[in-house]
Amino acid sequence: MDGSNTGKSLARSYAIGVAALFLLLVTVSLGPYLGIQTRAQFREIEASWLNYSGDAGKKGVWISSIRGYLGYGGVIHDFKNYILRQDPFCLDQTRVQLEQFQAVIEDYLAAPIGPEERAALEVIGATVREYEVKLPIAVQAAQEGWDVARTDRLVRVDDTAAIEALGQLERLWQANRQKSTERIIQAVGEGERLIWVGFLSVVSLVVAALTLGVLFAVLLLDMRRAMHRLADELRVRRRLETSEVRLATAVEQSPATIFITDMDARILYANRRFEDITGWTRAEVEGKTPRFLQSGDTPPEVYREIRESLARGETWQGVFRNRRKDSGSYWAETTILPLIGPDGTVQNFIGIAEDITERRHARDQVVRAQKLEAVGLLAGGVAHDFNNILTTIVGAAHLAALDAPAGSAIAGEIEQIDIAARRAQSLVKELLTFARRQPGRPQPTNLTTLMLEVTRLMRASIPPTIALDCCDGVEPFIVMADPTHLHQILMNLCRNAAEAIGGASGTIRVSAHAVTEDLPEGLAPRPDGWVRLEVTDDGPGMSADTRRQLFDPFFTTKPLGKGSGLGLAVVSALVEEMGGGIALDSALGTGTTFAIFLPGAREAELESEAPPDEIPRGRERVMLIDDESEVAGTFRRMLLRLGYQVEAFTSSVVALERFSRRPRQYDLVITDVVMPGLSGEELAEAMRRLRPDVPIIFCTGYAPSGITLSGPAPDVLDKPVDPALLARRVRAMLDTRGA
Known part of the structure; x- marks a missing residue:
């Protein structure tokens, strides 16, 4: 029994040992x-x-x-x-x-x-x-x-x-x-x-x-x-x-430029907008300071202020004109601020800039508009008095020329006086036109005749080293334009061409021809076609930068005091008012060609004019009113030389009183517009109430608005009045009354 129990115990122990060993092996292997x-x-x-x-x-x-x-x-x-x-x-x-x-x-x-x-x-x-x-x-x-x-x-x-x-x-x-x-x-x-x-x-x-x-x-x-x-x-x-x-x-798609620098202002990062605006890639700017962006416009004290603000841990804001890689520039509204680490110390600087170039351009346009307004006020203030002076000069020169022997030295000097007066007249018209104070009156105009007239005037005022070639004998080209404004355009272009050639030898060519194709953008074919007027010179030509700014008001490449910067701006404004277009072909060393596209007109619409050498005369009675005694005297002498009976007055009130006594005594009234007491319009209205059919001609140095008058339409002449033009207009008004 005991042996069997022991055996069983041993067997059990063995089994437990085997099991324990198995479990141990499993544990060790697991x-x-x-x-x-x-x-x-x-x-x-x-x-x-x-x-x-x-x-x-x-x-x-x-x-x-x-x-x-x-x-x-x-x-x-x-x-x-x-x-x-x-x-x-x-x-x-x-x-x-x-x-x-x-x-x-x-x-x-x-x-x-x-x-x-x-x-x-x-x-x-x-x-x-x-x-x-x-x-x-x-x-x-x-x-x-x-x-x-x-x-x-x-x-x-x-x-x-x-x-x-x-x-x-x-x-x-x-x-x-x-x-x-x-x-x-x-x-x-x-x-x-x-x-x-x-x-x-x-x-x-x-x-x-x-x-x-x-x-x-x-x-x-x-x-x-x-x-x-x-x-x-x-x-x-x-x-x-x-x-x-x-x-x-x-950050990459931000519309603002963003860059981060270390404490020594060396760039560590720049976003894509920075690359797009400046033209420099990130690889090119990494490790550099932003000094390469400086255009030189910002004073050194501003950069010193920036360093001091950042050293104090403050944000700095301001505007820079920065330089691009292509040597261009842009305006940037910039904010520079320190980046503070967890320990409260400045670890980096970040710059955020917004491109405000377009905004600056808009502000410049406002300034330019204000400057143009000032020019307009100045032009309106001086035009009347200045044109009265020119009227006296032009009229006196004409009367003197009638008495001077043909081909004499005194005749040549008188012609120079007339040319100088006309150039002064052109300058006043440029100011009035540019300030939009003198609107044009488009009418069918013989461009060929006007080209010959301008080249005749220019030949007397340019150096003899410059040849002026005008296409004489060509067919007449009829355009729909204000003759005075067209005269200004041609004078400005020819004068600029002469100034571009300067003292060197050169040639200016003025030509015209009809065109139906190759029109500038914005011009469409029209029934009466287009006429291309060209002024070409073989001067030094223009750079691309000059061409971009050429028609900007007050832009000029001439030295201080040699140019107003209005000539080509006036040309551009007048051509636009006529409904035409401008094309420019120029490069350095190749000369310059201005092409003016003018709307054509039918020759049948052209008003018939008396030949230049036929000045009409008469014997009718004329009442003349101008508050400037010199102008009134000049007009009176011119009309007397033409055979007319002239009564001249410097007071509109006195003239109205004389007219009211016998309204039928006078065949024609010539009056100034801007006068003390009664203005020309008020005087004319009072005369029309006394005599509704009396012919009236206004001679004005500065008409701020259109003249309206009851009864038959009056004629309006701009001072200074060409004596021949005055004679033809007087005769036309009198003949119309007789008809």
Whole structure:
């Protein structure tokens, strides 16, 4: 019994020992197994994380850059902007971005990629190369002035495949990132499963190996906490990555330029807007101070103020005119502020600038408008008195010329007086016209006759080294324009051409011909056609910068006191008022050609004029009123020489009193407009009430508005009045009354 019990005990002990040994072996083997599996899962997580944050990250940057070059502000955008605007800056940007795009494609192709990614990159590269191949065609179109539609047909590129390929790249990249994320999640899940297996194993083996089990349980619990921490960190990192991408996108797409510097003001970062506005790339500006942006307009004390403000930890705000890489400039409203670290110290500086160039231009336009208003007030104030003086000079010169022997020295001097007076008259009309104080009266005008008249006047006032060639003997060209304004246009263009040639030898050619094609933009064919008036000189020509500002008011290349800067601005305003257009062809060293397109008119509409040498005369009685005694005396002497009986008055009140006594005694009334007591209009209305049919001619040095008068329409002459024109208008009014 005892032996059997002992045997049973031994057997039981043996069984327990075998079981304990088995459990021990299981425990010992389970530990390495779980450790090996856990290490494998950590390696899987590590490999997945490296793939997630490394290779896929680089591809994301490359794909973002490719999208930028294909999108707004990229290669295609700048290429099309160049086609539409023909702006050299867009051409330069296109070439720079083509080089940058090629660099990104080469980096991407050098990386380990799949066949689908390689095929998509080749499609995108081929599309951009088509733009690069067609870039010379666009350049040639800009140089030769092709029509935009024609250029677009020649350079159009179908970029649909490139857009689809870019979408394919993004899908492949997103799929790769998704796959890496799933690998990480799967590895984390597998690790958690192993943790639970180990935990249950320890619980089942706790009786046999309590100490080992406790220690192993503690170890597994620590591992579990580590896995949870890793999972939490992964989620936090994903949120941070999303936030960083959002912030980076906002900074990159910001409409303001943003750059960050270190404490020594060396640039560490600049956004895309900075590159677009300044023309410098990030690689070119990194490590440099913003000194390369300085245009020289800002005083040194301003930069000293900036340094002192930043040293105190304060924000500085101001406006700079910065320099671009292409030597151009732009205005930037800038804010510079210090970036404070967690310890309260300044670690970096950030500059944020808004391009306000257009706003500055608008402000300059307001200033220019105010200046023009001042010119208008000045012109209106002096025109009346100045034109009265010129009227006396022109009239006296005409009367003196009648008594001077033909071809004598005194006749030549009188002609010079007449030319000088007419040039002064032209200057006053420029001011009045530019200030919109003297509207034009379009009428059919013989352009050929006017060309010959202007060239005759110009020949007497330009140096003998300049030849003035006018197409004499050509067919008459009839245009619909104000003769006075057309005279101003021709005088201004010829005078500018002579001043451009200066003291050198040269030639000025004035010509005209009818045109039906090659009209400037905005001009359409018309039944009476167009006439192209050309003024060409072989002077030094103009630079591109001068051509851009040529028609701006007050812009002049002449020395101080040699030019008002209004001549070509007046020409532009007058041509626009006539409904015509201007074309300019000039370059340095090739001379200049101004082409003025004027609306044509039928010759049958041209008013018949007496030949220049036939001045009509008469014996009728004329009442003459002008508050300037010199003007009244000059007009009286001219009319007396023509045979008329003239009563002259310097007081409108006295003249009305004399007229009221015998209204039928006078055949014609000639009166000034601006006079003390009664104005010319008030005087004429009072005379018309006494005699409704009396013919009236207004002679005015400055008419601020249209003259309205009851009864037969009056005639209006601008001072200074050409004596021959006065004689013809007087005769015409008297003959109309007789008819």
